[in-house]
Amino acid sequence: MSVFPVRRNGKSMKICHILTITLITLLSGIVTFVFSGFEATANKRGPVNVPSRREFNINNITTTDSFPYPDSNYLNDNSYHEYVITQDNTFKHGYAEVKACARRFPEAIIIGIQKCGTTALAEFLGIHPQLAVKKEQTYFFSSNYSLGLDWYLHQMPCSHGNAITIERTPQYYYMKHVPGRISEMDRGMKLILIVCDPVQRTVSNFAMAKYRNREHINSRFEEEAFTFKNDHDIRVNENNLYVDKSRYAKYLQQWLDAFPRNQIHVVNGDAFSINPVQELRKIETFLNIDPYIKPFHFERTPVSGFYCLRSKSRRLRCLPRTKGRAHPVVKQEYLSKLKQYFAEQNELFFRLLRIEGFIW
Numbered sequence: 184m185s186v187f188p189v190r191r192n193g194k195s196m197k198i199c200h201i202l203t204i205t206l207i208t209l210l211s212g213i214v215t216f217v218f219s220g221f222e223a224t225a226n227k228r229g230p231v232n233v234p235s236r237r238e239f240n241i242n243n244i245t246t247t248d249s250f251p252y253p254d255s256n257y258l259n260d261n262s263y264h265e266y267v268i269t270q271d272n273t274f275k276h277g278y279a280e281v282k283a284c285a286r287r288f289p290e291a292i293i294i295g296i297q298k299c300g301t302t303a304l305a306e307f308l309g310i311h312p313q314l315a316v317k318k319e320q321t322y323f324f325s326s327n328y329s330l331g332l333d334w335y336l337h338q339m340p341c342s343h344g345n346a347i348t349i350e351r352t353p354q355y356y357y358m359k360h361v362p363g364r365i366s367e368m369d370r371g372m373k374l375i376l377i378v379c380d381p382v383q384r385t386v387s388n389f390a391m392a393k394y395r396n397r398e399h400i401n402s403r404f405e406e407e408a409f410t411f412k413n414d415h416d417i418r419v420n421e422n423n424l425y426v427d428k429s430r431y432a433k434y435l436q437q438w439l440d441a442f443p444r445n446q447i448h449v450v451n452g453d454a455f456s457i458n459p460v461q462e463l464r465k466i467e468t469f470l471n472i473d474p475y476i477k478p479f480h481f482e483r484t485p486v487s488g489f490y491c492l493r494s495k496s497r498r499l500r501c502l503p504r505t506k507g508r509a510h511p512v513v514k515q516e517y518l519s520k521l522k523q524y525f526a527e528q529n530e531l532f533f534r535l536l537r538i539e540g541f542i543w
């Protein structure tokens with residue numbers, strides 16, 4: 184049979200047959216070429232073993248039984264199955280791609296200090312591809328400890344490959360049970376401590392409390408941070424919580440007792456707020472990850488004077504307005520009294536940590 188109209192003539196039938204055979208050879212060549220192309224693509228991705236598509240609700244996954252792979256909290260790049268957490272919070276098991284994603288316990292924790300820039304630090308570290316940062320505070324080692332390690336693991340972000348997970352709960356610095364609990368979970372935990380001028384920290388803490396606690400909306404900073412016996416006897420109120428939290432040395436020893444000094448990295452919070460990259464570089468070195476974060480990732484906004492992240496669309500991603508809020512105006516004489524009060528504590532803090540270059 185031929186695909187061409189047949190003429191009952193010997194010569195033309197011969198031509199038709201030749202053309203038919205040529206066409207069939209050509210078509211089979213094209214088909215072979217296309218299929219061999221697919222095979223080459225598949226081979227590049229490694230052995231293709233396409234599993235049936237399944238969906239999991241990530242909220243139901245526990246550390247031990249529901250992941251489709253044993254020990255899948257430690258999935259590595261050799262896995263060629265794709266795990267994607269989608270926007271509707273489902274966990275999809277796709278096919279043939281090097282994109283393992285799983286929750287991991289943190290290898291580093293930002294332990295404090297409150298009001299010294301912990302939120303900005305977590306946010307900025309979050310752009311590093313080798314880090315998976317839990318930005319919301321978990322309070323696990325302080326108030327949520329009874330919820331257990333499974334709960335803690337589920338708070339962690341999904342991370343790819345060998346990314347390091349980091350969590351941030353600045354309250355930890357002050358809690359006496361916390362260093363021991365962290366060390367019990369992981370003796371090798373790296374601790375990041377961002378510190379700042381204790382006088383400014385006290386004022387910042389007061390500003391936050393005033394904002395949150397509307398009852399004290401009319402109280403003045405001086406009334407809370409000082410005791411007034413008479414005009415000549417004005418002292419720093421040692422019982423005031425915000426003052427106490429700025430006595431950094433008081434809470435340091437509990438950390439030095441639980442961790443070797445080289446596992447604690449101190450970030451200069453004042454330097455960080457005016458030049459984030461320099462301090463972030465030092466953290467990259469401490470965590471042993473690539474130097475990825477560059478000045479072009481940030482832009483200072485004239486609105487608050489703080490740095491924000493540049494997004495791909497060149498729009499700025501700034502911290503919420505609860506960060507970088509206005510401070511009450513405090514007379515210089517009170518600020519000087521506070522500075523004097525903290526001086527001894529500061530010296531002890533610097534000495535214990537063997538750090539220098541701080542101007543407070």
Ligand SMILES: Nc1ncnc2c1ncn2[C@@H]1O[C@H](COP(=O)(O)OS(=O)(=O)O)[C@@H](OP(=O)(O)O)[C@H]1O
Pocket residue numbers: 296297298299300301302303353386387388390391455456489490491502505506507508
């Ligand atoms: N980039 C950027 N944007 C906004 N704010 C910045 C930034 N860098 C540092 N800071 C300083 O961070 C202070 C808040 O510190 P924390 O995030 O540690 O506060 S908290 O403990 O989580 O409440 C915040 O304190 P306040 O100014 O009192 O709000 C800032 O001084």
